[in-house]
Amino acid sequence: MAENGSRGGRRLSPETIARAALGLLNEGGLDGLTMRELAKRLDVRAATLYWHLRNKRELLDAMAALMFEEAVAGVEGPRRGEDWQEWAAALATRLRRTMLRYRDGARVFAGTSVGGPTTFRVIELILRTLQDAGYAPERAARLFPVLLHYTVGFTIEEQARQGLDYPEGESPYEPDRARDAVDPGRFPLVAGVLGELFDGDADAGFARGLRVVLAGLAAELPEAAELPELPEGARPDDASVRGRPAT
Amino acid sequence: MAENGSRGGRRLSPETIARAALGLLNEGGLDGLTMRELAKRLDVRAATLYWHLRNKRELLDAMAALMFEEAVAGVEGPRRGEDWQEWAAALATRLRRTMLRYRDGARVFAGTSVGGPTTFRVIELILRTLQDAGYAPERAARLFPVLLHYTVGFTIEEQARQGLDYPEGESPYEPDRARDAVDPGRFPLVAGVLGELFDGDADAGFARGLRVVLAGLAAELPEAAELPELPEGARPDDASVRGRPAT
DNA sequence: GCCGGATACCTAACGCTGTTAGAGAACAAC
DNA sequence: GTTGTTCTCTAACAGCGTTAGGTATCCGGC
Numbered sequence: 001m002a003e004n005g006s007r008g009g010r011r012l013s014p015e016t017i018a019r020a021a022l023g024l025l026n027e028g029g030l031d032g033l034t035m036r037e038l039a040k041r042l043d044v045r046a047a048t049l050y051w052h053l054r055n056k057r058e059l060l061d062a063m064a065a066l067m068f069e070e071a072v073a074g075v076e077g078p079r080r081g082e083d084w085q086e087w088a089a090a091l092a093t094r095l096r097r098t099m100l101r102y103r104d105g106a107r108v109f110a111g112t113s114v115g116g117p118t119t120f121r122v123i124e125l126i127l128r129t130l131q132d133a134g135y136a137p138e139r140a141a142r143l144f145p146v147l148l149h150y151t152v153g154f155t156i157e158e159q160a161r162q163g164l165d166y167p168e169g170e171s172p173y174e175p176d177r178a179r180d181a182v183d184p185g186r187f188p189l190v191a192g193v194l195g196e197l198f199d200g201d202a203d204a205g206f207a208r209g210l211r212v213v214l215a216g217l218a219a220e221l222p223e224a225a226e227l228p229e230l231p232e233g234a235r236p237d238d239a240s241v242r243g244r245p246a247t
Numbered sequence: 248m249a250e251n252g253s254r255g256g257r258r259l260s261p262e263t264i265a266r267a268a269l270g271l272l273n274e275g276g277l278d279g280l281t282m283r284e285l286a287k288r289l290d291v292r293a294a295t296l297y298w299h300l301r302n303k304r305e306l307l308d309a310m311a312a313l314m315f316e317e318a319v320a321g322v323e324g325p326r327r328g329e330d331w332q333e334w335a336a337a338l339a340t341r342l343r344r345t346m347l348r349y350r351d352g353a354r355v356f357a358g359t360s361v362g363g364p365t366t367f368r369v370i371e372l373i374l375r376t377l378q379d380a381g382y383a384p385e386r387a388a389r390l391f392p393v394l395l396h397y398t399v400g401f402t403i404e405e406q407a408r409q410g411l412d413y414p415e416g417e418s419p420y421e422p423d424r425a426r427d428a429v430d431p432g433r434f435p436l437v438a439g440v441l442g443e444l445f446d447g448d449a450d451a452g453f454a455r456g457l458r459v460v461l462a463g464l465a466a467e468l469p470e471a472a473e474l475p476e477l478p479e480g481a482r483p484d485d486a487s488v489r490g491r492p493a494t
Numbered sequence: 495g496c497c498g499g500a501t502a503c504c505t506a507a508c509g510c511t512g513t514t515a516g517a518g519a520a521c522a523a524c
Numbered sequence: 525g526t527t528g529t530t531c532t533c534t535a536a537c538a539g540c541g542t543t544a545g546g547t548a549t550c551c552g553g554c
Binding site for chain 1: 407
């Protein structure tokens with residue numbers, strides 16, 4: 001006696017389930033995402049999910065894949081006249097926006113990226129765009145991940161700051177809490193820039209960091225690194241860019 | 248009848264517990280870190296831990312704080328003659344190294360940074376160093392986090408790739424798996440740089456990204472941004488650095 | 495029409511988790 | 525030696541991911 005309102009066949013699939021799981025994420029966050037609750041939302045018992053997915057880890061992977069697909073759906077190469085930096089910034093922003101759409105989205109996404117043909121399509125697109133901008137593909141392949149890492153790192157912290165893991169008003173990220181904790185005598189500079197440090201405008205902060213990373217990438221453009229017209233040492237960051245970081 | 252081998256008094260403290268928890272992390276990872284197992288390691292029953300810590304979340308916070316302290320212990324300003332970029336790179340590298348010392352260390356650390364006086368001491372140090380390098384403190388405060396975000400983002404992915412969450416030989420990060428998945432007809436550039444994409448040398452990859460970020464920061468140095476000797480448009484990234492990323 | 499296998503779902507249960515209540519030992523102060 | 529505080533214990537709760545095994549449903553072959 002299947003009380004199941006709908007016809008038997010192909011109702012559930014890893015994708016359907018992952019989609020429902022992303023919905024569930026926005027209530028209760030990652031902690032509230034349990035197989036039983038997810039099953040309830042799909043009008044099914046928890047054990048059923050294991051017919052479609054090996055385990056929860058696989059569910060999380062599917063969710064991450066879905067997020068990625070959502071982020072890059074319809075993305076093509078730069079429009080005519082569009083700078084590669086604008087294009088890359090838009091791509092990173094799309095990814096961030098998608099992660100932000102889901103509570104704990106960045107944590108779900110982090111470290112689960114590679115995989116499907118969608119991934120390779122986008123990487124191909126990136127490599128082609130950077131190649132057109134003058135980067136050798138090998139060079140581009142070693143450089144572009146920094147953009148992804150920054151984006152994920154930033155968004156993870158942003159969502160952590162939203163602090164829904166903490167009970168009401170106890171989040172250690174409240175600006176006031178910091179304002180009390182920093183002694184202006186010992187840490188005058190910190191005290192002077194508390195506003196900047198805890199500024200709530202995450203969008204602007206992200207864009208700023210993006211600009212930094214993209215400027216850094218631009219500085220790695222081979223042509224840029226050996227512009228003949230520039231007198232040696234004219235670029236102020238010349239030595240330090242070449243210098244290897246201390247290990 | 249306290250079978251407890253050691254004297255009664257101040258044995259346990261949040262710090263002791265967190266330290267043991269970090270040790271436990273290296274066996275079993277984040278999933279293996281359970282209150283019961285942690286208690287066992289401290290010769291105590293699980294409930295006891297709740298006398299010292301409100302809940303597991305607080306334990307994780309304490310662990311993150313401990314990692315941060317371990318990372319920046321003894322850190323001072325740049326040595327005489329040391330470039331601010333070298334100094335910053337060394338700092339980021341220290342943080343990464345510490346996170347790598349513990350399984351899932353980056354995931355534990357991510358989004359739990361701010362808090363203690365140690366944090367503010369280090370931020371003060373960063374601000375002072377950048378100030379000496381020519382950055383206004385407000386500007387520095389808005390810029391330096393990008394370094395942290397990159398470092399955390401990179402290391403999270405690195406540790407995810409180590410793939411100890413997956414059963415033997417099933418990690419989706421195995422290079423061979425990718426080599427099979429990418430069709431050289433559709434994705435020629437990707438196929439050509441698989442070696443670079445899945446290159447195992449994480450240290451070099453991190454250093455490369457660090458160089459990029461630092462170069463980007465250097466490009467944001469006000470003085471650098473308007474070096475009078477440079478003819479307008481000589482720096483190839485001129486326009487694009489100014490351009491705001493698409494939203 | 496009916497059968498057999500595959501597919502999709504179920505119930506029931508396992509061992510484990512974080513967490514709490516409340517009893518009781520150990521210690522310090524008087 | 526009593527009292528109060530600090531710490532640890534036992535016992536239990538509800539909920540977790542996951543598995544074994546049964547059952548309904550669908551579909552192609554006769």
